[in-house]
Amino acid sequence: MCTIDTICYQWQANPLHIPFCAINPTQSLSSSRHHSNFPLQVIEMAKIYNEREEKGEKESARNGGNGVEQLPSSLRWELLPKHVAVIMDGNSRWARMKGLPTWAGHEAGYRSLEEMVKLSCRWGIQVLTVYAFSFENWHRPKVEVDFLMMMIEGCLKENIECFLSEGIRLRIIGDSSSFPNSLQEVAKEAQEKTKTNSRLEFNIAISYSGRRDITQACQKIAWKVQHGLLDSADITESLIEQELETNYSTKFPCPDLLIRTSGEQRLSNFLLWQSAYTELFFTKTLWPDFGEPEYIEALCSFQQRERRFGQRIVSE
Amino acid sequence: MLKIFLAEKSVQGLGDWLPSISSISRYMDLSDEIVRVLIPPQRRVRSSKILRLTLGSFWCLLHLLVNIVHLGSYLINLLLYCMISSGLLQKYQNLQLDKLRYLAIVVESEEAKNTTKIKQLLGWLAAIGVKYVTLYDMEGVLKKSVETVLKSSANPSVANGNAVVSLHQDRMTIELLSFSDGKEAVAKAASFLCLQYLEGDSVGYNKMEPVFTETDVTNALKAVGHGGPDLDLLLVYGPARCHLGFPAWRIRYTEIVHMGSLQSMKYGAVVKAIYDFSKKHQNYGS
Numbered sequence: 351m352c353t354i355d356t357i358c359y360q361w362q363a364n365p366l367h368i369p370f371c372a373i374n375p376t377q378s379l380s381s382s383r384h385h386s387n388f389p390l391q392v393i394e395m396a397k398i399y400n401e402r403e404e405k406g407e408k409e410s411a412r413n414g415g416n417g418v419e420q421l422p423s424s425l426r427w428e429l430l431p432k433h434v435a436v437i438m439d440g441n442s443r444w445a446r447m448k449g450l451p452t453w454a455g456h457e458a459g460y461r462s463l464e465e466m467v468k469l470s471c472r473w474g475i476q477v478l479t480v481y482a483f484s485f486e487n488w489h490r491p492k493v494e495v496d497f498l499m500m501m502i503e504g505c506l507k508e509n510i511e512c513f514l515s516e517g518i519r520l521r522i523i524g525d526s527s528s529f530p531n532s533l534q535e536v537a538k539e540a541q542e543k544t545k546t547n548s549r550l551e552f553n554i555a556i557s558y559s560g561r562r563d564i565t566q567a568c569q570k571i572a573w574k575v576q577h578g579l580l581d582s583a584d585i586t587e588s589l590i591e592q593e594l595e596t597n598y599s600t601k602f603p604c605p606d607l608l609i610r611t612s613g614e615q616r617l618s619n620f621l622l623w624q625s626a627y628t629e630l631f632f633t634k635t636l637w638p639d640f641g642e643p644e645y646i647e648a649l650c651s652f653q654q655r656e657r658r659f660g661q662r663i664v665s666e
Numbered sequence: 667m668l669k670i671f672l673a674e675k676s677v678q679g680l681g682d683w684l685p686s687i688s689s690i691s692r693y694m695d696l697s698d699e700i701v702r703v704l705i706p707p708q709r710r711v712r713s714s715k716i717l718r719l720t721l722g723s724f725w726c727l728l729h730l731l732v733n734i735v736h737l738g739s740y741l742i743n744l745l746l747y748c749m750i751s752s753g754l755l756q757k758y759q760n761l762q763l764d765k766l767r768y769l770a771i772v773v774e775s776e777e778a779k780n781t782t783k784i785k786q787l788l789g790w791l792a793a794i795g796v797k798y799v800t801l802y803d804m805e806g807v808l809k810k811s812v813e814t815v816l817k818s819s820a821n822p823s824v825a826n827g828n829a830v831v832s833l834h835q836d837r838m839t840i841e842l843l844s845f846s847d848g849k850e851a852v853a854k855a856a857s858f859l860c861l862q863y864l865e866g867d868s869v870g871y872n873k874m875e876p877v878f879t880e881t882d883v884t885n886a887l888k889a890v891g892h893g894g895p896d897l898d899l900l901l902v903y904g905p906a907r908c909h910l911g912f913p914a915w916r917i918r919y920t921e922i923v924h925m926g927s928l929q930s931m932k933y934g935a936v937v938k939a940i941y942d943f944s945k946k947h948q949n950y951g952s
Binding site: 560561562564565566567568569571572573575576582583585586587589590591614615616617618619622623625626627628629630631655 | 848849850852853855856857859860861863864875876877878879880882883905906907908909910911912914915917918919920921922923924946948
């Protein structure tokens with residue numbers, strides 16, 4: 351017998367999809383004659399509904415649909431954030447809780463990131479920025495740092511083809527001069543190969559610091575003034591914003607929603623300038639346990655804010 | 667899978683307990699289709715009504731259960747704040763403030779016009795023993811209203827947007843900030859650094875490329891009158907859970923807590939936020 355949670359999930363996510371175990375009819379609903387054919391009949395119905403839905407999606411795509419797959423019913427496409435940022439915290443704690451070594455926590459965290467990228471593509475999020483390694487993380491034990499650098503390099507190599515096929519544009523932000531040479535090469539190659547993709551802009555912050563970002567922006571501006579490209583009297587906040595690392599080619603440089611996992615409620619030097627008007631969502635879930643339900647909760651929370659306060663701002 | 671349902675419902679609040687019309691109509695269409703295929707025509711009418719009723723009741727029941735849980739959670743928090751205020755919980759009475767040297771309050775500009783509430787909040791913080799409070803709102807409403815209030819109080823001393831006042835027999839420094847102290851201040855600091863660099867360059871440094879450090883930017887901010895300590899805790903009052911452009915340079919490792927509306931602020935909630943902060947452990951990335 352199908353459990354209540356399966357019914358809830360399936361009908362929430364997609365009411366027209368019927369799992370083969372969706373219904374367990376009571377005696378009053380079926381006769382013995384129908385009961386023997388019941389599973390086949392429900393499977394047939396499921397096929398019919400799935401075909402209808404696929405047909406609907408194709409028509410929508412032909413008519414200029416946005417390629418977004420069907421959202422969970424509580425999410426509305428027009429209220430989704432364009433740019434989501436994530437501080438992926440809690441890998442080490444997760445590993446400690448499970449009695450596993452730290453590297454196992456980072457591997458589990460990588461699986462969560464894969465899922466998040468997939469969901470972001472599916473639901474039409476346009477920019478996803480994740481905080482993979484902060485500038486301060488270089489102070490961690492060398493074994494852990496070396497493992498992380500190796501893991502990041504391996505993940506980039508492993509996923510280049512996937513980025514290409516899914517239309518994901520990869521960008522690495524942070525101080526790349528501190529990466530191992532091999533990672534610098536792989537990062538450069540991955541960014542170059544995916545630069546024409548446009549379905550999802552995927553920014554990975556490695557060796558990133560919000561303060562260093564602002565500092566390097568001031569430095570670039572000083573260089574431009576030195577070379578006569580700018581006047582020092584013309585330095586404004588928009589000029590600084592243009593020189594920040596998140597401003598390269600993206601239409602949405604500032605995140606609409608910032609999610610931090612593991613219960614900590616701070617930015618930890620991530621996107622300090624860019625997060626001025628960002629909705630902050632802090633969750634106690636550790637990053638390896640962050641999945642679709644938690645992502646939906648964060649997006650719902652963002653939508654609630656838009657529904658209640660976006661209209662008020664417009665009416666003012 | 668139930669987690670997805672609960673996750674969605676957890677943010678909808680008490681006002682949304684009725685399921686949406688479109689979701690109910692989808693389920694009704696689905697139930698009609700099932701009945702049409704599975705059940706002989708002469709029994710369809712009665713069976714479809716039973717199924718509709720069952721599914722509809724089931725859905726409403728789930729919504730009701732989730733909202734009861736959230737109502738319960740809200741009431742428990744209210745009770746906790748009352749108990750904290752009345753001194754029933756010993757652990758909240760002697761707060762350890764060693765880690766809390768600098769506290770900031772961000773208020774949405776509309777709510778910042780309520781100076782009574784602001785004064786009440788400052789009084790609470792002074793009573794708790796906080797020594798340094800930064801008040802911020804985007805439009806500078808607090809700068810105008812609170813500065814006037816502070817100037818008229820005993821021992822007024824206001825300079826550069828800061829005031830040292832005596833509240834509840836303790837001295838507390840109050841700093842007043844607005845949007846101009848945030849991004850605009852960094853632009854001024856960038857301009858200062860640029861001029862400083864060009865002056866140094868003209869003395870004959872062989873046109874070296876500019877290299878700035880974080881310390882340079884910090885010193886530049888001080889030089890242009892927008893320096894200040896890094897904040898430990900930031901309490902946000904207002905509808906939005908964001909810091910509304912608070913000076914970015916100073917919130918690198920700041921704990922940010924959303925407190926809800928200023929109108930419904932509670933002393934117990936402030937004490938709890940400070941208590942929770944005192945128990946936090948930060949490793950600063952290492």
